[in-house]
Amino acid sequence: xxxxxxxxxxxxxxxxxxxxxxxxxxxxxxxxxxxxxxxxxxxxxxxxxxxxxxxxxxxxxxxxxxxxxxxxxxx
Numbered sequence: 001x002x003x004x005x006x007x008x009x010x011x012x013x014x015x016x017x018x019x020x021x022x023x024x025x026x027x028x029x030x031x032x033x034x035x036x037x038x039x040x041x042x043x044x045x046x047x048x049x050x051x052x053x054x055x056x057x058x059x060x061x062x063x064x065x066x067x068x069x070x071x072x073x074x075x
Contacts, residue, residue: 011028028045
């Protein structure tokens with residue numbers, strides 16, 4: 001998947017041999033380094049790190065659960 005197929009701020013199921021021991025995880029497309037797709041990265045949830053899009057195999061988009069209230073970690 002190229003950057004053109006992603007939506008900034010959206011979450012995706014992904015896996016990488018470089019991160020999280022190759023386990024499937026959720027990542028978020030980040031524009032922290034620039035709004036142009038060439039500068040997009042993947043925010044690694046639960047860390048303060050970002051990774052290149054090419055470091056991950058994107059499996060699918062991660063949808064919010066229907067009819068569920070999602071609480072923020074601070075709540």
